Amino acid sequence: MVLVVNEAYDDSPHESPDHPERPGRLQAAASAVHGLRLGSDLIVAPAHRATRAELSRVHDGGYLDELGAYCYGGGGDLDQDTYATYESWTIATLAAGAGLSVIGELQRRGDGVGFVAARPPGHHALRDRAMGFCLLNNVAVAAASLVSQGERVVIVDWDVHHGNGTQQIFWDEPHVLYLSMHQWPLFPGSGGAGEIGGSLALGSVVNVPLPAGATGDVMRRALDEIAAPLVEAFRPTWVLVSAGFDAHYLDPLADLCLSDGDFAAMASCVSRYVSTPGRVAFFLEGGYHLGALQASIAATLSSALGAHYPGERPTSGGPGVEQIATVKAQRLAALESWTRVVRGGASS
């Protein structure tokens, strides 16, 4: 099976001194891909800057105008976490376009696994605001493009932080099923189990908040016991993964305890959510320990490609099982009514 990646671009001007969201992250991603030694099975999709029309599916026009002007005015801190530089607008639009390019190549080939190695990350970016290191919501731009083509998209978000931007953007979109597993409480503060989508898509958001110290077995149970029945009812045609790797036990920004072997196991699981070849793509989100990031990306992609990766063993024994049981009971109880909503949405 081939791996389709986006063409590398110069992300070095999007940098702030001592900030953990830094160019070295894409170098770690590139090393992970290189280490797979795929030869001719590695396909590079051409670089593409997301257009105004492509971005406007998920972002307000006024926000795009302001962000562009802010960058070309020299940039600076957007909030206590998020920065932009003079070059950030160009780099962010390349990051948002990278997913479109990779998906386009997967569509042309009808086969393969996609990996979007892009920064800045995207899943915190709201319709009208940058936050959490994110300027434009890369995975949302890709998902919205697919929805515009009549596809049904499940977004699995295993970044340690809740993807509040993606959730907001698709809150009332019945053609997108958004599933997030994240540490809670933690930035950005959203992602409670009671947040299940808007009135037009009630049940299309699934949040699994996990306590500090949770291990990979809990996340795998969430995928198997909570997500799988919902995905089966939803019948997605695409699976996009907001693949942050900051749930790794070495990451400095959070307290979950996953190993690279856990990411491999989760990649294998979500790859089975759709049966048609060439319909799974992983989007880089967080992950700030470069060694853990490189190993976890390699493990994820190896597993998605059906290969063995000689990494760490999956973890188990941490807290969080009770939270899984609670969310599972809530969601399965509402499964029948939710299925009616998404089937109605899918036919609209």
Add this chain to the structure above:
Amino acid sequence: MTAIDSIAVGFDGSAESAAAVRWAARAARDVGATLTVLHAAGILERLDAPYSHAVAPDVVATICGEEGLDVAHYHWVLDEADACSALLHCASAPVNAQLLVVGSRGHGKRPGLMIGSVSLEIVQHASVPVVVVPGHPPVPGARRPVSGP
């Protein structure tokens, strides 16, 4: 107009937010309200935990003491959340603030910019009145809070 018995103010350690805490402490003292001082930690403070857990509450205690607000009438809340969402949430239970107070600009902002402005976000989305306190008045004697909605 109903009596105000709960006020919430955002604090990020900046001079502007300290001015907001000072204005809110004075207001809480004058109307007999409880003051909630909220610090939204963001992501990066994970790398510098002592700031959010130790230094900032001391600053707040000093300001409240200087403004004559009894220690029983204010409390410090550390929330690992987005600053806008956290302060807006203070209008709901359990805080149930009837007034939100925020500084005009926080850490690292360029004056005059709309993008990234917590105060603007709060004013646009709050369900209760908001007071935006300028940290540095543009002209002497012009230190007047701006309120909305």
